[in-house]
Amino acid sequence: MKKINEIIGERLKSIRESRGLSQAQLAKLCGYSAASRIGNYELGERKISADDALVISEALGVSPAELMFGDRSDQVVSNYEYPLFSKVQAGAFTENSNAYTRSDAIAWIPTAKKASDNAFWLEVEGHSMTAPQGGRPSFPEGMLILVDPDQDVDFGDFCIARLHGDEFTFKRLIRESGQDYLEPLNPRFDLIPINGNCQIIGKVVKSQWPDDTF
Incomplete structure (x- = not known):
């Protein structure tokens, strides 16, 4: 059975790739010094903290809930x-x-x-x-x-x-x-x-x- 961190990491990778961003590009948008930080998140080797979830989700243009839980219910309709x-x-x-x-x-x-x-x-x-x-x-x-x-x-x-x-x-x-x-x-x-x-x-x-x- 996959661990929570691995599931979140796979979701992060999927969203990142859907935005056409490399790990290095996303790391730069988040203000991280190394792309390996994103890689570690995606592999589930590093836990995404609440603060990092806010930073990463903002960079990706999604809600923290979607990033962490796959929940898109709080997305606002574009009118x-x-x-x-x-x-x-x-x-x-x-x-x-x-x-x-x-x-x-x-x-x-x-x-x-x-x-x-x-x-x-x-x-x-x-x-x-x-x-x-x-x-x-x-x-x-x-x-x-x-x-x-x-x-x-x-x-x-x-x-x-x-x-x-x-x-x-x-x-x-x-x-x-x-x-x-x-x-x-x-x-x-x-x-x-x-x-x-x-x-x-x-x-x-x-x-x-x-x-x-x-």
Whole structure:
């Protein structure tokens, strides 16, 4: 008879593979230094703690209950869809929300999050919003973020901003010593001071991994 750890490990492996992730990629998303940690979990050689279950399930886009017990009953039905745009498209469409049709979107992404009719998804590019190991929240490259241009952006919120008239960037809006900045989560990247060169496009209200269907 299989042990509990082995059953959970097999479930972890199945979910990971369904997301198209290697052990190394999942370890990186979780902030673990070695892929062998994921391997040990999958083999049932290491018990997944409650804290690790939260981290791993978040990285995989499932609930802790599904990861640990195979229980999908707490999954929320996705009732809303918003378009996924490239940054070039988003730059044009935020100037005129009537400029696009349904077919212009790269895809329409379902979510349980209700946002305004003008909301849209962007794919995270680069590593400036990947938090240090174990840090949360974190937005690794390839994650999708839902941007709502109709919501106010306050200090401490994550947002999309337009720099120098055309360049889009994803950062957190902060204020230090009376100066406003766009802050990356990755300390290897510099703060961007806001000196009249920045237009706040919208608030980031949701993040999730792409669905397997596209």
